[in-house]
Amino acid sequence: MLLTVRDLTKTFPGTLALDNVRLDLAAGEVHALLGENGAGKSTLIKCLTGVHARDSGHIELDGQPISPTSTHDAQELGIGTVYQEVNLLPNLTVAENLTFGRQPTRLGLVSGRRMRADAEEMLAGYGLDQVNVSRELGSYSVAVQQIVAIARAVALSGKVLILDEPTASLDARETETLFKVVRDLRERGLGIIFISHFLDQVFSLSDRLTVLRNGRHIVTEKTPETNRVELIHHMLGHELVAAEHRHAARKGGANLLSFKGVGRRGKIEPFDLDVRAGEVIGLAGLLGSGRTETADVLFGRTPADQGEATDDAGKLNLSTPRTAIAEGFGYAPEDRKTDGIVADLSVRENIALAFQARRGWANPIPQAEQKRLAEDYIRKLDIRTSSAEKAVGDLSGGNQQKVVLARWLAMNPRFLILDEPTRGIDVGAHAEILKLIGELTDQGMSILLISSEFDELIAASDRIIVVRDRHHVSQLVGEEIDTDRIINAIAARDDAERAMS
């Protein structure tokens, strides 16, 4: 074995991030590392590359025990890493990036000619003949930048190459180019750890795979000997509780909105979606599969570059959040700290914010009205705060989420998008938010619910759309909705896919 990890344990205050994890990597192997968010993949990588010091356990490289203390140290030992976000300097030339930190010098000065020659030598064999090493790295596509980053990592380290979601921002053709490079490197005898959320890519590229969950090693298998369904069960660790379906799919409810061929290049492939009044549409899929991307396109945050959205009255303008709000849309985003709450503003101001923005600056909501609105929702949603004037940043996560919900409920939208509305909140608040979803749809509001928790989707949704690899691949309605079917749809590859409508 080229790289052997045994009993690796790492704790952070309050969490056991890695619990006796093991990993074996052979030379000439692509080894996929799988797991949902928080499974411990990043922590494991960071322990290997010297970003974190491990609490206990052994790491051996070529039979020698190692304890890298920094990324530089790890590089010297032979472990190089390439991240999803290229961590090179786009404003330097390709040659400068490749030789950065060890530029060839002549009489104490950097020798441009030798630097370019070195760089060209490093890039040889990567199929980047059209790349001019004297040009700025940033002038090339992300795919080329990725390959340059790989070339640099291989030249510096040369034994183990860690690819952390390298394809997340690449399109299909670029991904194929990158894979060709990875396969060539495998032939050259490197050990490659490949992290990706795209199962198709894992199956097409990797020789073996290891699944982590909650900081534990779950399984290591030869890739051809496993299948998607098994893999997803391993990753999600489903104690398959038969979740109770909220209500049978409604037949009533007039068609409210129609999206035809809506999509955005590099984000989500074009999809059709009809929304009926008062229904909950669940969106299921693995992380990075196109769930949040769908929401962003619908709300104009990253506006669609194709397709059109209509309602009874005609075409909808969804080019920015402002116009989407004007069309009666609302969106409680996934990352509530960075995209949801305005931390230093009070509960009252946060609740009034969208309503105020809609009314315009010259038409302020009177203080008394704001107070009434805030008190109203603090009571209705049971927001735990000592006063409406408390800064939202001082509330707990679940209460912050309720404040964001209150902001949209105050607008009375006809179509509300909820991206992971229950993530990171306690069980009590969890149940309350699900109950609220039911009440809102009873009043005629339509909701798009995005969630990683299948139980939650099953409990709340009238139908569930499954997304995989940036495609809307399948729809489950009424009786069809259960965990196994969702997992099968996520896992399915070229199986006959259900028509979308």
Place this chain on the structure above:
Amino acid sequence: MTPRLRRLAPQLLTLIAVIALVTAYFPSFLSVELSDGRLVGSAIDVLKRGAPVALLAVGMTLVIATRGIDLSVGAVMAICGAASAWAITSGYGLAPALAIGLGAGVLCGLWNGLLVAVFGIQPIVATLILMVGGRGIAQMITEGRILTFSHEGFAFFGAGNVLAVPTPIVIWICTGIAFGLLVRRTALGLLIESIGINRPASALAGVNARVLLIAVYVASGLCAAIAGIIVTADIRGADANNVGLWLELDAILAVVIGGTSLLGGRFSIAASLLGALIIQTIDTGILLAGFPSEFNLVIKAGLVVVILVLQSPKLSPQLSRRLKRARGTGAPRDPKEATE
């Protein structure tokens, strides 16, 4: 009313302390007399001479609240002063001259706003362009000379009196009140704070960040124009080289002393105005106290450091926490804490 008073308490206390310090050295600092139908005295002098920084601080407060900064205000003062002086000397009359001066300020603000809000250039860089180039524009308008004029109507804005009070004092107080009412009686204040604290979240809530950003830079340009007209009117001439020189730094300092964080968010125009008065009291006080003039800058810097350290959350975490609780709002947060 009490929460607002509590918000202003540190600045008020500081101002009182600085005045007490100056009075200790120069006992007649606070005495004001009526002579020739106008008020005279050191305190009145502070209020009058503080007008440019106070005016700049009004606009700067709004810009800083959006997490920006406007380095160009000193140069904009020079441009606007030169433009209105040019209009007066060219015989355009009072109203057109004022309109040209104020219009130039609005244009300058629009330029800054476009660079920041539309092209996404960092505010410090975007406004640095006009800080450097603007003084050149002013010099071109005055053709490199000091453009003097004698026009009593125009000079009134710098040297005249309204009911015995020097005009500049009336102007800055009125401007401060006008902007204060504008942002607090409409929703502008809330929306500006909101984009300053969290622009992505505000944009998702439908706040039009782009238009608001342009608006605050225009407001800053307008305030700088008023300041430029006052200074030009006072000396009855446009001095492109020296009008408003380094005043952008005093204005930023006034805002900071006023407790508005450079990280954006919660702001108070009244507190910034108190900050401007604190700075001017220090400036004038050092002169009155009879220190040799070469000591001025060092003493000023020393006092400012003391004030800022006393206000810093590191030194008095309990004090600032108490204030925060009293306001019921977040004090400028440690970014780490905000993202947890």
